[in-house]
Amino acid sequence: MREFHAICRPGAGQSPIEVWAPLAERVDVEWAVAGAGPSDPSTASRGAQREAMTAAGDGWWRWEPPADLLADGGALDYAFVLDGAEPALPDPRSAWQPHGVHGPSRTVDTTRFAWTDEGWAGPRDGHGVLGSVVYELHVGTFTPDGTLDSAVERLDHLVALGVDVVELMPLAAFPGRWGWGYDGVDLYAVHDGYGGPDALHRFVDACHARGLGVALDVVHNHLGASGNYLSRFGPYFTEGHHTPWGVAVNLDDAGAEHVRGFLVDSVLRWFRDFHVDALRLDAVHELKDSSDRHYLAELSDAVAVLAAELGRPLDLVAESDLNDTMMVAPTSEGGRGMTAQWDDDVHHALHVALTGEVQGYYADFGGGPERDEVGPLAVLAKALGHGFLHDGGHSSFRNRAWGVPVDREALDARRLLGYLQTHDQVGNRATGDRISAVAPPGRQAAGAALYLLAPTTPMVFMGEEWAASTPWQFFTSFEEDWLAAAVRDGRRAEFGSHGWVGDEVPDPQDPETRHRSVLRWDEVEAEPHARVLRWYTACTALRRVLLGDGPTRLADVQVRADDTAGWVVLEHRPAGRSPYAVVANLSTAEGEVPVEGAGAVLLAWDLERTSVGGSGVRLPADAVAVVALS
Template identity: 65%
Template structure:
């Protein structure tokens, strides 16, 4: 049987073709809930393509719940039977002894540029490299089908489908099974707050959007207006399907602050409750990770206490504080993170100290970028810092720069190593963006391949105008629609085997190994137990928590950095690969842009 929700349609027909036979058209029957059904058996065919005709209007439309769009998002859907895959992960109970995402090492990966082939099958061949640096969870950027071959994935329009250029749905099953065989979990990035501008046919089927609320992309997804029950079911069913049929371990939910929902039971809480029920049924942890701009840990508080029930949320404040300390940039939203002015924090190290000990910079304080008071204070005595994901780089923070230049492109290797140590060995759940572990020389730029030429030109023109207003010339800004822009963003896998990339890769692996050894994944890491000492003028900082410390010298000259009494040095950037230096009575002597990891004695 094939079904489709189209509550406002008077008549729905299915156009179908089994194993390449001529296309047939048949009427579908309606039930009382606005669902239309066809009683044929698509599983009886090797290939079964189909589309829907609503009230006789042409052209026919793909299935809103299509799993596979082998001919593009404007063409008929292809039936996919997820139960046909033979899994080898029957004993899988989650990464490292059944633990979920909290405290593990997350690795953000874009399938289309992770390898030259840009497929899930090609990505499987590189999973062992992630095992070598201790990755616990691979976060795949959005796979939902979108127009053209290449893009970031945030313009997806077939939310149940896996982009065919990446290999389609069967390739995702193969990838997850291969990752589990290596002890790595898999997270998918889902976009529920909007759909892309080309190939979005949902509004033809039902009240998927509403003008009750508006978002940066236009009318909001309908979560609380008439007809919202069917839309919410569409999203909840999609979430559970990835867990159940594709064995994924976690889902990252994009920009949840743009999910406008005034209903008594917020969609995120509904997703959390449904996910928890399924986790019990499957006998393994299932996690939801929110990208939220609200600076409010209500997002990760239990639904029974009025929270949204997410496992964790991205922590942009941690990124911004680290970025300013390491790079010195202070424009735009980085301005507050430089400290000074009317802020109580006197400089960037003071800001870093606040973020590492209180979770957010903006916790009810004024945000100059937003022009408003922002966020809510965290109860540091009870809050587990692992519920915040910390990172030096993400697809957003790299790709939304004019040239897509990575943070380490403008830093000394030592500065990069300091940032890596603070992320990998800090109290938060660490996340890497693909390639940063070896200081990839390739940029990661904004690229699209819209098959609508007018739309593609509008995107290219908008990109040029945006950065032109900031002083870039037209010729400097990569054209998103050019194939060369995607190609320039593909990782060069020859780099990890040669210097200086190999040296940075070994540093990341060493820091990751220490985290696994010193910070047991099942143990909460309270914010109240994080201490930060620093000297803004001398440019040194020490972050201590839960039995370890990271000491860093950000000055351009050697200096002695005071460290806790009885600290034992374990790893140091300047000595990496050779014998570690000891600690004098006054502290640890660190070279310029040098850092060390120390074990604290009880």
């Protein structure tokens, strides 16, 4: 793989600027000395110079900047002109887009940052993501300012909560100031609105100083519609495969080795130059690849080599709806080599059990005549105890068999991420309402305990821990009217088919939509939010005591449920550790839940009305307790 260009390295002078443009017969670079910040005018208004680049073979072009321009921290704004066509285009491997996704790129010397994390061994002293408490965070709505630097001011809250790894939603440069980040177009750049690359350096360093790991969400399966110039440079996409976003990223057609290298290089850069600890890979089932060696396996092996070089764990977490643990099997055994994968079945089952909603993809999770399970609590028991609900059986939502059975004896349960909420599951609701808007606090507490104290790796969505009153809605800030209209109309049509009136669906382009989604930190210490926060904090603390850092097995878990009585019990008897049970009463009345060998109450949502005796645990309605087992 080629060295990352446009990044100065100490002792090696300035790096050449290179670009892969096999479709061009001539490439010029337009450049100017950069000013002090992103508010500076464009290169054109400062008399940008233009010079021809030199063909370097295999579709690559190179230009050596004048020797003195990048000395002492200097930077260039630059863009490429292909075969004389205007306008000049940003670098596909741009490190920074301070003028927006359509403007020139800027060189960045990532080696100049003064790191203070020399002793950092990785999350939980080198244990990595597996078993960590992960916290999904959107920079643009985590604080009113919506920057990485302002997010640093709230890191102590995450430490107190018991978080191990902060997962940042995509930072790759995207059009406009505000957005979710899944329409990014510059996969090497840090969105300027969040503070640019230097701000990410500061954020990661601050996290490591507090013992927090950092995961970054990256999107390799598609690029956004505005500012995506890759197809002008080379065969980055292929008509051989299609995805929900159009033609697929080229992983197996002519020129694919360069495209795969482009993606792998970007991943290694986040780990090496920004000290990130893990990446979450978006919708990997849409990475269409018929090669003998799948792209994900190639990526996994490349990351393993870098991890050995750096001497700390580097993790890859896949979002996959395939329900196949082949995703987390070693590449040496024919797997994709991912460290872990998201498990939407756990979310769906929890959501249906707590809310009763059964529309759309929730339909299967309500049980019914198509399943042996009599109701949603029995479905929840299946998902929690066996990893997936869809493990080879029929999915009515997909109208086909789906998934693969899980080997409960062999699978380290930590390789599955369980959660009650995510950005998708909140933000893709018509009004972005959270679980706390549709379920009482005791029910949310039960759902939280079931996934936070399960042997899988838990993930909390920002604000969930205090039952934030703010919704989290879908928002954009596109400059193109056609794109804004297409997104707005598409959202309204999608939810209109589910019975929502168009005016009820927030306008993604309205600045108030983003504003409504910003967390209100004044709620944290106010009731009833403070009680929910105390519960989440107690659950994460108890998790450390009960589960420790070692591997866990689904085979050590037994989950029982009674839909008629309205209770569910997760019993975990890990080898070499104390057994325990999470006991939830989701009925409308107080009752006793049968738990054989129930002992001391370790944690309870309503301690005064929780008791152990006879043949089980007595709980009020919509309550949960954790008890020791004999």
